[in-house]
Amino acid sequence: MSTTAADELDVLRVRDWLRGVETGTVGDLSATLIAGGRSNPTYALTDGDRSWILRRPPQGHVLPTAHDMGREYRALSSLKDSAVPVPRTVGLCTDPSVIGASFYVMDKLEGITLRTQNDTAQLTEAQRAGLAGSMMTTLAELHAIDPADVGLADWGKPDGFLERQLRRWQRQWDASATSERPEVAELLRRLQAGLPSRSYPGIVHGDFKIDNMMIDRSDPAHILGVLDWEMSTLGDTVTDLGILCSFWDHEGEFFNPITAGATALPGFPTRDELVDRYMIARGIDVPDIDWYLVFADFKIAIILEGIHARHTQGHTEGEDFAGVGEMVGPLLGRALERASASSVTGLAG
Incomplete structure (x- = not known):
């Protein structure tokens, strides 16, 4: 043993x-x-x-x-x-x-996960582009599923989902905060003021990003499995797109410590291109997309603060925890910058 x-x-x-x-x-x-x-x-x-x-x-x-x-x-x-x-x-x-x-x-799926830029650097530009395309197709297919068809009609309550999310993540921040961050209250105020006028209900993964994909070793565009469903529910499906974009690193910007620059290489599309591909795949237009992008940075900052809190208490396992808390400020800052530049009513302040 x-x-x-x-x-x-x-x-x-x-x-x-x-x-x-x-x-x-x-x-x-x-x-x-x-x-x-x-x-x-x-x-x-x-x-x-x-x-x-x-x-x-x-x-x-x-x-x-x-x-x-x-x-x-x-x-x-x-x-x-x-x-x-x-x-x-x-x-x-x-x-x-x-x-x-x-x-x-x-x-155990016999594939590979891509966690860092060192991992994705092993792919060709064409393979990176193919993987991104498969991810967008998979996300659109998830959101097209009728929850009742897979026995998940009672999985959550889409009505009022975004409002409840704001309350939830405020509570999570209050339970985890290790330092004062006035940006949290300001972002919460703006997000409440700019809530989207319509939603896109369906199954939400809650943490859809590149390192939660198990991919085929011989064909990286083939996704063997989508992993890490602990945050899944019924809600506004566009929140998944926001999370993906928040984790989608660009060259020349700070890298989220979770994805560590994995998508900041040639072949991977930009965040704007991801948004366009997703909307085309679903046949929808989301005029309030800035709200979802700001909310994603806000939410992930709070999640990282929770991980940081566990790390300071000695309750984390694995590696690369020490720098997680350092990303909370940059994410909140990027969220405020996006909000201030947005044309979404209420979000700019």
Whole structure:
């Protein structure tokens, strides 16, 4: 048995639980913490013959409503036969006696994830362009799904979604803030004043970005699976586009520490081009797009502050946490700059 980089993960208990939910034989397990995880600790499990992925909530400081393993598990299970590629789910464990927290297990996809510019630099310009195109197609296909068709009609409440989001992220900031940031209150005021007049309801992933794609090693334009559904719900689908654009790094700008300049290379389209492609794919026009871009930077800044809070308490696992808190200010600043330059009523201040 092994608990490599995963002392709190009792692989004996995990093995016994897995034998009760998986088909076929499950042998002795080894577990390895996957590098790069900054939110939910994620482990690769193997018995030497078969491989799985286990995800659990982080230890220590955990924001209310965040890191819901049951929610992520249900989203993946519901989308298994849809146009959106996802890994097969194996089982959900809500018994804390197994590893001390709820967790779920899914198949390990045999592909690669692109987390940094060093990763995407291995692709050709044509492959980068192809991957971006596939991501936009996949996002549009997700948003075209009728939630009732996949058993998710009760997944959330699209009506009033954006208003609730603003209240939620204000609470999250209050629960996580490690320093005074007057920009948060100012952005919240502007976002409330400039709320879009219409919405685009559907299934929202909540964290759609390049490093949440598992792609084919031999064909990077082929997405094997969309991962990390913990924040999924029913709501305004254009918020996913905003999140993608916030994480979409450009050369000559600061890089988000999560994506680390992964898209700041030739071949990847610009944010404006992503927006255009998405609208064309969905056949919609979003005159309030600036609101979604500002909201995305606002939301991600608060998420990074929460990660920073856990890091300062010693409750993060993996690598590259030290600089996360340094990105909160730049993201809030970019959000204010975008808001001030916007023609959206109420957003400019």
